[in-house]
Amino acid sequence: MARYIAQLIVAGTQVVAKAFARAIKQEIEASQQAAQKLGGSAKTRSERMANQKLGLSLEEAKQILNIKDLSKEEIEEKFQALYKANEKTSLYLQSKIVRAKERLDHEVNNPEQSKSQSASKT
Structure with a gap:
């Protein structure tokens, strides 16, 4: 029983970590696009x-x-x-x-x- 709980915790942690990484990547891309819009041109x-x-x-x-x-x-x-x-x-x-x-x-x-x-x- 403890083994299944541990597997469930590990799986949940992996899902949250992947979602967090994806959110950070999207935020970085949005920040770069905003920077280009603001001052990227002449x-x-x-x-x-x-x-x-x-x-x-x-x-x-x-x-x-x-x-x-x-x-x-x-x-x-x-x-x-x-x-x-x-x-x-x-x-x-x-x-x-x-x-x-x-x-x-x-x-x-x-x-x-x-x-x-x-x-x-x-």
């Missing part, structure tokens, strides 16, 4: 800081508001339309829309950073 330090401060990258903010060019009028127009469309549905979506507008406004109001970023990419 981003400047100021762009990485703005992304971290505002919580969104410029590309993500453009996707959320569906904006091609950075103009104050287009940003405000898209913001108002999306914000009002999600007024009664989702606070989360409204929050993302506000953060995207803040990121794009930051980019429009600080053109010297945008120019240095585009110069560093070429």
Whole structure:
């Protein structure tokens, strides 16, 4: 009887150890992907800081508001339309829309950073 209990304990320990190892491996891969997204390309330090401060990258903010060019009028127009469309549905979506507008406004109001970023990419 004790032999079966010992075998059961060993088998259970092996299952838990394998699951733990798999979880650690997935976490390492996710961490590496996040690091590549954050700074793997030719981003400047100021762009990485703005992304971290505002919580969104410029590309993500453009996707959320569906904006091609950075103009104050287009940003405000898209913001108002999306914000009002999600007024009664989702606070989360409204929050993302506000953060995207803040990121794009930051980019429009600080053109010297945008120019240095585009110069560093070429």
